[in-house]
Amino acid sequence: xxxxxxxxxxxxxxxxxxxxxxxxxxxxxxxxxxxxxxxxxxxxxxxxxxxxxxxxxxxxxxxxxxxxxxxxxxxxxxxxxxxxxxxxxxxxxxxxxxxxxxxxxxxxxxxxxxxxxxxxxxxxxxxxxxx
Numbered sequence: 141x142x143x144x145x146x147x148x149x150x151x152x153x154x155x156x157x158x159x160x161x162x163x164x165x166x167x168x169x170x171x172x173x174x175x176x177x178x179x180x181x182x183x184x185x186x187x188x189x190x191x192x193x194x195x196x197x198x199x200x201x202x203x204x205x206x207x208x209x210x211x212x213x214x215x216x217x218x219x220x221x222x223x224x225x226x227x228x229x230x231x232x233x234x235x236x237x238x239x240x241x242x243x244x245x246x247x248x249x250x251x252x253x254x255x256x257x258x259x260x261x262x263x264x265x266x267x268x269x270x271x
Contacts, residue, residue: 159199160173160193160194160195160196160199161191161192161193161194162186162190162191162192162201163191163192164188164189164190164191165186165188165203166188167188167203168185168186168187168188168203169185169186169201169202169203170183170184170185170186170201170202170203170205170208170243171183171184171185171186171192171194171199171200171201171208172198172199172200172201172208172211172212172215172241173194173196173198173199174196174197174198174199174200174215175196175197175198176197176198178216178219179215179216179217179218179219180212180215180216180217180219180220180241181196181219182194182196183220183234183241184234186201198215200212205243205245209241209242209243212240212241213240215241216239217236217239217240217241218236218239219236220234220235220236220241221234221235221236222235222236222237223235223236223237223242223250224250225250226250226251226252227249227250227251228249228250229247229248229249229250230244230247230248230249230250231244231247232244232245232246232247
């Protein structure tokens, strides 16, 4: 009986690991590993020569960062490092903002600025002093 139980547990664990795995993808693939009770635990990018395996019960991935962020919209991401304060450097990668996941495509310093109707930064003292 004990041997049968161990075999069933091992088989179950192997199937679980295969579900939560990215192995040498054709394209770089973003991933989110999470637990419904505790929220997002790990986020990252698996390159084409890498393998990622997660022990978390929830695992989503996508080659398109926007699609991945859409899939993660309702997940609690408050355990992921937050967006830095004004004047601090924001690194490329995943951050949380108000409990939601965001992705910074290029590192930069956070500035407070007014945006015009075309999405451009309006010239102001705030924007100029931050540069």
